[in-house]
Amino acid sequence: MYESIKLREIQSLVLIAMAKGPEWTQPWAESMPVNALTKKPYRGINALNLSLAQKPRSEWGTVKQWKRLGTHPKLGEDANIVLTHFPVKAHGFNEESGEHFQYTLYIERCFDVYCADQVELKGPFFKRTVTYRLQNRKKMDAFIKRKKVTIIHGGDSACYDFLADKVYMPRPEDFFSTGTGQSKDYYYSTLMHELVHWTGHYSRQNRLHHYLTCTPNGEEFREHYAFEELVAEMGSAILSAYFGLSKGVRKDHINYLAIWMQHVKDEPEVLLKATALAQKACDSLLNIKKGRKRK
Numbered sequence: 001m002y003e004s005i006k007l008r009e010i011q012s013l014v015l016i017a018m019a020k021g022p023e024w025t026q027p028w029a030e031s032m033p034v035n036a037l038t039k040k041p042y043r044g045i046n047a048l049n050l051s052l053a054q055k056p057r058s059e060w061g062t063v064k065q066w067k068r069l070g071t072h073p074k075l076g077e078d079a080n081i082v083l084t085h086f087p088v089k090a091h092g093f094n095e096e097s098g099e100h101f102q103y104t105l106y107i108e109r110c111f112d113v114y115c116a117d118q119v120e121l122k123g124p125f126f127k128r129t130v131t132y133r134l135q136n137r138k139k140m141d142a143f144i145k146r147k148k149v150t151i152i153h154g155g156d157s158a159c160y161d162f163l164a165d166k167v168y169m170p171r172p173e174d175f176f177s178t179g180t181g182q183s184k185d186y187y188y189s190t191l192m193h194e195l196v197h198w199t200g201h202y203s204r205q206n207r208l209h210h211y212l213t214c215t216p217n218g219e220e221f222r223e224h225y226a227f228e229e230l231v232a233e234m235g236s237a238i239l240s241a242y243f244g245l246s247k248g249v250r251k252d253h254i255n256y257l258a259i260w261m262q263h264v265k266d267e268p269e270v271l272l273k274a275t276a277l278a279q280k281a282c283d284s285l286l287n288i289k290k291g292r293k294r295k
Helices: 005-018 022-029 044-052 063-068 137-147 172-176 181-199 219-243 251-266 269-285
Strands: 059-061 080-094 099-115 151-153 159-161 166-169
Touching: 005 022, 005 044, 005 080, 005 251, 005 269, 022 044, 022 219, 022 251, 044 080, 044 219, 044 269, 063 099, 137 181, 137 219, 159 181, 166 181, 172 181, 181 219, 181 269, 219 251, 219 269, 251 269
Parallel strands: 151 166
Antiparallel strands: 059 099, 080 099, 159 166
């Protein structure tokens, strides 16, 4: 189902970005890609793909959507792609029971989209007042407080303790010492990473159960751990974009890049799974309700 040419194209883009080092998810934190017409954020694999295009604007749309906004792509501009799946009713027959049944298939479709800086500067879209999400420490603090996460400050590393269900962070002043807004953002983006881990507890999304079933430090454990780090890093990027934060580079992730790259090379479905789980974690943290269920 997912062995599409378009998914392979996204796979190649991600591998190229990963080859640049541990900062490969940093561009995602600039702003969340949104649809220019509906104003809805792109999600999952589409958010990752459009972010890695590193365009100066975050609004995207199809030719038809830009036409409705009074403009059109400039001559010679290359489109990017978004993937979607739409339901199709299908009928089957059970030879053992002799019964007919109905089920739903989800057919993959892709659409060409263009960024706002790739279209002509005309029409009502460009008459709007462009507003950017302001960095707001109080807003972030309120968000974190609502989660009721046990956060212990001290030490020089950030981590989530699955067994104790606690997040450990360096003291905020250790990030704020330079006095720059960016250094303050790094504290919050690092905390966002650990909060995504926190959603994986068995009492929440039960994503970390393998920690209890694998041999500690064994090969299977390391692969599961690396995959979870990939989910948390993507989740941190989504949340940083949502809150308008400058995302810090986690140098320790260089330890997992080789594993991530090998997984993505072998199975492009890994990207879909990781981005879907990261999106699910962020939706939970932001209290975003699910849409329709898909089988």
